[in-house]
Amino acid sequence: MTGARDLAALLPLAIPAAAACLLPIAALDKDQSAQKWIRGAMFFMAMLALLGSFFYVTQLWSTGHQPVYAQLSMDRLAQFAAIFVLIAAALTVLQLWDHLHQEGWVKGECLALLLTSVSGMMLFTATTHLMLLFIGLELFSIPLYALTATLRTRSEAAEGGMKYFLTGAVASSCFLMGAVLLYGVTGTLDVSEMGIRLSVAKGLDPLALVGAALLLLGFLFKASAAPFHQWTPDAYEGAPHPIAAFMSVATKGVALIALLRIFPGLVAGGDSLLGVKVRMAIALAAVLTMIVGNLTALVQTRIKRMLAYSSISHAGYLLLAFVAGTPQAFTGVLFYLVAYLAMNMGAFGLLTAFGLVGERVTFDHLRGLGWKRPGVSIAATLCLLSLAGIPPTAGFFGKYMIFKELVQTGHVGLTVLAVLASLVSVYYYLRIPVALWLEQPKTSIEREAAELPAVDAPFAGATVLVCGALVLACGFLQTLLVNGFVARVIRDWMGIIR
Amino acid sequence: MFLIFALITLSGALAMFRQKNLVVAGLCLVLSFIGVSGLFLMLSNPVAAALQIIVYSGAIVVLVLFVIMLLNAHEEEPAVKPRSIQRWGSALVVAVLGVGAFKLVGSSPALRPANVRPVIEPMTLEQVGNYLVQQHLLAFEAIGLLLLASMVAAILLVKRDL
Numbered sequence: 001m002t003g004a005r006d007l008a009a010l011l012p013l014a015i016p017a018a019a020a021c022l023l024p025i026a027a028l029d030k031d032q033s034a035q036k037w038i039r040g041a042m043f044f045m046a047m048l049a050l051l052g053s054f055f056y057v058t059q060l061w062s063t064g065h066q067p068v069y070a071q072l073s074m075d076r077l078a079q080f081a082a083i084f085v086l087i088a089a090a091l092t093v094l095q096l097w098d099h100l101h102q103e104g105w106v107k108g109e110c111l112a113l114l115l116t117s118v119s120g121m122m123l124f125t126a127t128t129h130l131m132l133l134f135i136g137l138e139l140f141s142i143p144l145y146a147l148t149a150t151l152r153t154r155s156e157a158a159e160g161g162m163k164y165f166l167t168g169a170v171a172s173s174c175f176l177m178g179a180v181l182l183y184g185v186t187g188t189l190d191v192s193e194m195g196i197r198l199s200v201a202k203g204l205d206p207l208a209l210v211g212a213a214l215l216l217l218g219f220l221f222k223a224s225a226a227p228f229h230q231w232t233p234d235a236y237e238g239a240p241h242p243i244a245a246f247m248s249v250a251t252k253g254v255a256l257i258a259l260l261r262i263f264p265g266l267v268a269g270g271d272s273l274l275g276v277k278v279r280m281a282i283a284l285a286a287v288l289t290m291i292v293g294n295l296t297a298l299v300q301t302r303i304k305r306m307l308a309y310s311s312i313s314h315a316g317y318l319l320l321a322f323v324a325g326t327p328q329a330f331t332g333v334l335f336y337l338v339a340y341l342a343m344n345m346g347a348f349g350l351l352t353a354f355g356l357v358g359e360r361v362t363f364d365h366l367r368g369l370g371w372k373r374p375g376v377s378i379a380a381t382l383c384l385l386s387l388a389g390i391p392p393t394a395g396f397f398g399k400y401m402i403f404k405e406l407v408q409t410g411h412v413g414l415t416v417l418a419v420l421a422s423l424v425s426v427y428y429y430l431r432i433p434v435a436l437w438l439e440q441p442k443t444s445i446e447r448e449a450a451e452l453p454a455v456d457a458p459f460a461g462a463t464v465l466v467c468g469a470l471v472l473a474c475g476f477l478q479t480l481l482v483n484g485f486v487a488r489v490i491r492d493w494m495g496i497i498r
Numbered sequence: 499m500f501l502i503f504a505l506i507t508l509s510g511a512l513a514m515f516r517q518k519n520l521v522v523a524g525l526c527l528v529l530s531f532i533g534v535s536g537l538f539l540m541l542s543n544p545v546a547a548a549l550q551i552i553v554y555s556g557a558i559v560v561l562v563l564f565v566i567m568l569l570n571a572h573e574e575e576p577a578v579k580p581r582s583i584q585r586w587g588s589a590l591v592v593a594v595l596g597v598g599a600f601k602l603v604g605s606s607p608a609l610r611p612a613n614v615r616p617v618i619e620p621m622t623l624e625q626v627g628n629y630l631v632q633q634h635l636l637a638f639e640a641i642g643l644l645l646l647a648s649m650v651a652a653i654l655l656v657k658r659d660l
Binding site: 024069070071072107109110112113116120123131135138143145146149152161184185206207208210 | 603605607608633635636637644646650651655
């Protein structure tokens with residue numbers, strides 16, 4: 001049990017964690033709200049930690065080294081997840097700089113929490129040990145609960161944070177209860193070992209079934225899949241825009257990657273009774289998620305609530321890959337997550353780049369802004385087209401890869417439903433570009449905007465441009481990306497299991 | 499023996515919920531914790547039982563009671579008129595869940611009582627230490643980070659002039 005102790009596996013987690021310990025000390029300074037250089041230094045430190053960890057992980061990737069430390073294994077899948085989370089966090093930090101200045105509440109503690117959350121996410125995706133999985137889950141969720149409520153002067157922030165915290169606590173305790181039941185039935189905390197023991201046992205133990213269901217509930221909650229999605233719109237609306245983007249991208253991503261990691265153990269070979277039931281539950285959740293997410297998004301007037309429901313519906317498409325359960329489908333999940341990272345960070349970044357804070361995040365406030373900042377608007381439009389799944393963009397190929405596998409494994413009905421759902425989504429995604437380019441600004445809003453200082457958000461604008469470029473790049477170079485990067489993850493990881 | 503401790507735990511928890519006076523509710527919580535520590539003793543784990551009493555019944559509840567008294571909120575809350583449909587609904591849900599849990603445990607083949615009673619050595623403090631820093635070192639460190647993060651989070655959320 002305590003075999004390999006390669007510290008190289010710990011370093012990617014330790015760098016953000018160390019920075020997270022140092023940042024509150026920098027934030028102790030009374031002048032952090034007065035002195036710009038202190039704030040700059042804090043953001044620089046956070047970026048430095050993220051970049052350091054990023055370069056270390058990419059180096060691990062290029063040398064093919066897969067270190068193991070006790071129950072933590074930094075294999076290809078974990079490295080992929082780490083890169084994914086680090087990029088999302090770096091974009092978030094850049095957008096936070098602009099957004100927090102717009103809100104007038106720049107606090108270094110936020111960055112410390114964000115970095116702890118990053119460490120927790122890496123831990124969560126790099127282990128099959130249930131106890132570490134739970135600690136990782138808490139390590140990334142507890143900072144996020146606080147980050148949601150960070151703009152504490154606003155009542156929605158407190159409300160969103162509280163709702164997220166309470167529902168999250170219930171989901172965490174369900175996860176823990178599931179882990180305990182599975183441990184009680186199998187006598188091991190390691191999920192891959194558990195899968196072997198469950199497949200050997202004759203018949204289906206109802207306790208194992210309940211345990212697996214409760215465990216699954218924890219993952220579905222974090223991925224904001226229906227029927228555990230109710231916290232999402234309130235939490236996103238209360239949170240600062242970049243944090244909402246980080247929650248939607250990184251939390252959903254790591255929940256699905258971790259589910260992917262323990263999935264073979266959970267379904268116990270795939271043909272067992274438990275496996276069939278788990279798949280059925282996932283299929284049901286996916287269908288519900290797509291329907292609820294897309295239909296509710298149609299009637300939203302606030303952009304962030306719309307994006308929240310859209311993020312719910314994307315969880316549905318991603319879950320469909322688990323129903324198919326083939327290596328190609330899992331490749332599709334990872335590719336789709338990369339695309340989703342770019343397009344959702346871009347869509348939320350648009351709000352920050354235009355300085356829409358507080359109450360001013362309705363579609364009306366976006367009207368006619370496209371002609372004022374064409375570069376950012378074009379990039380954001382690309383991101384939204386990609387979210388809707390329009391062909392030359394990354395989002396289309398992600399959906400295509402998942403749906404193709406779904407048809408090939410014989411789930412035609414589910415595929416038709418998914419395609420219909422994504423057709424519905426085109427309507428609400430296009431409302432943003434239409435408002436940006438085609439509609440005239442309302443005079444009352446224009447007058448209001450003229451009184452406010454001009455919006456200056458260089459970093460957020462840059463991140464939106466990067467996201468737009470990434471969406472196009474993933475679209476055009478998708479075979480390159482899939483073969484060189486994503487498929488390798490799945491191949492290496494499947495090799496470990498078999 | 500098990501039933502006695504289980505009943506103490508459950509009745510403490512129930513009484514805590516039924517109690518309108520916050521201080522008395524806190525004391526009911528202590529009762530529940532003592533029941534739990536009794537359950538730990540039956541699992542031949544005196545270390546966990548002692549920790550349960552020292553940490554939970556001792557430190558945490560005292561802290562909670564202090565907070566309640568400092569906030570001066572121990573007056574009775576104005577009674578909200580309970581809706582009977584909620585009450586009956588929750589009673590029904592609890593009953594269904596309870597019966598379900600009993601059936602579940604009863605029908606599980608993994609939990610059949612074994613014919614031979616295994617002899618379990620009582621846990622010692624030394625063993626606990628060994629487990630913590632050998633098998634679960636990583637989890638131990640991660641929990642340290644988690645505690646730090648929750649403290650930072652609490653300060654971020656409530657400090658008056660941050």
